[in-house]
Amino acid sequence: MSDSLNFSYLVDGENFASAGQASVQVKKELRQLGIAPETIRRVSIAMYEGEINMVIHAGGGVAQVNVDDLGIEIILKDEGPGIANIEQAMQEGFSTAPDNVRSLGFGAGMGLPNMKRYTDDIQIDSTVGVGTTITMRVNF
């Protein structure tokens, strides 16, 4: 692979049932490219957690995935409320999710720690009232 490949998806913030569709699609694309299953799984989990976050915390956004010679980059961009204290949000168990989200099986405060665990690099850029951009890399 010499050229980089780019995929871009709109993540609908109104529909919890469809959350995760972009991640499923990316998983299919990466399989087509013949990328190692363990690498695909790491990308899938990290992106899925991020996609769910965009839906439950930020009203949706845009997901972009770039594949280059070195690995896979995932950029999740939303114009939601932003994260006031990123260090706190990264703690296992910290969650502001309301009870209705918990009854859907999310809101354990594990998403961001998971995204960090499964990727080689994570950058969180967030401004309260403006939005959040999360950039993750998984190297081959």
Add this chain to the structure above:
Amino acid sequence: MTINDIKNHLDAEVLCGKEFLDKEVFSACGSDMMSDVLAFVKDQAVLLTGLMNTQVIRTAEMMDMICVVFIRNKKPGEDIIELARESGIAVLSSSKRMYEACGILYSNGLQGQAK
């Protein structure tokens, strides 16, 4: 243990994925919190859950699981079954409760940790 053995042990109904009944599985996990599944599971092929929504199937797919067992007699809607079909995941429904369902499978040799 095969998916068919799980069906028999749990008195379960197969809602989709009959073609996968002969597939062998070595470990499982049980949870209603999908973010716990995403955090702690490694190589488990089976998910037992009392949660009922499309994210159960997507979580299983992200984790490369091949079988979801809905416990407490939950019958998923057609949207969930359809998604599972597309993802190649077998879906079972059992009237057992979580503790009992996990206990039965565990005592029959299905482990919590993949080797």
